[in-house]
Amino acid sequence: MSTFPARRIVVLISGSGTNLQALIDAQNTPSLPHASIVLVFSNRKAAFGLTRASEAKPSIRTGYLALQPYLKAHPGKTRDDYDAEVARRVLQECPDLIVLAGWMHVFGESFLDLANQAKGGDGVPVINLHPALPGAFDGTNAIERAYEAFQKGEIEHSGVMVHRVVKDVDRGEPLIVREIPFTKEDTLDDFAKRLHMVEWDIIVEASKQVLDQVLPVPP
Template identity: 45%
Template sequence: MATPIRTTVLISGNGSNLQALIDQIAAGNLNANIIRVLSNRKDAFGLERARKANIPTQYHNLVKYKKQQPATPEGVQAAREKYDAELARLILADQPELVVCLGFMHILSPQFLEPLELAKVRIINLHPALPGAFNGVNAIERAHAAWMEGKIDKTGVMIHDVISEVDMGTPILVREIPFRKGEDENIEVFEKRVHEIEWGTVIEGVSLVLNELAQKST
């Protein structure tokens, strides 16, 4: 069997998608080795999931960088750039071949993306919307509101390549989710269904990329 693809996962929250990956790797269904899970939130439960699976973890937060800069738009921008440059350095120290963003609530700038591109590390992201529809944060809530207003009848989830424009990288896998009248009016019911679809999409999307990377290395 081919050498497992060295994979770093970036998270900010509960880590249910990370758990789906861990489980599928353990079951021998994905040819990957998660070498580190990194979070920008200290209390992200996903870090606990990683520790239980004996995966090294790291906490890397923006606040420290903001404190070193003046509280101006320029200062915030400088802090983000320094944070991103350090994030790239931390990740590249592990020599991954793939970085998977699973609910990582931080917009990655060229200071992060360019070093990884130079090192030929693929970066992919899970986003709970259709391509070009609800870029950025709160995509599920915004799609739900648009449906309630009668503007759309479906949303979706996708795995896409990461570029500096938020959620605008080339889609790798897209799953449409039609809204269901009489059920999805309750946003909690709808969110639960979206998250369940995400788990399958993550596995399928990551699997496609792992196969691609494995072919390139042969």
């Protein structure tokens, strides 16, 4: 087991990277054994998650490419071309798993097609963390929309999930789902803080689950 190579993870982020930090802290622990984050990639240059990666011990390589600068620098290119370029840069790292951890850009089919064709057609799994329950509050601002629905008396709980990424936004197979109840005293900030703490657990748990499926650690 000591000679088993580290399982390679690429993490895509757009913001502060608290979920990334959970993965960084879990590397090569019982929660995420024989695993190494080989690249943190962002579509926002100022994303603090890039700093988290560069200041990790050991430091983690980072990459950056934003949609609008890419389109401006490549007249005639499209959003699909951008997605394919991100896929190319990510797949250069030969990942065993791609994790979208607060990645605020919806990939089209070109990214997923290239990920599915990688590794000689075996494909590289792509998973996403989404702060809502399956089928509820797909897309952006899910926490705020859930809280608004709670305030209107429409729901009593929301939740968070990690799911496989497919072309339909937030509709891939759920891997881990956690319900999070509201309380009468909850502010939006209270609820968001409680939800984020659950996110940090399940993003690690789901990453281990998928890695164990595609590249199990020998006994």
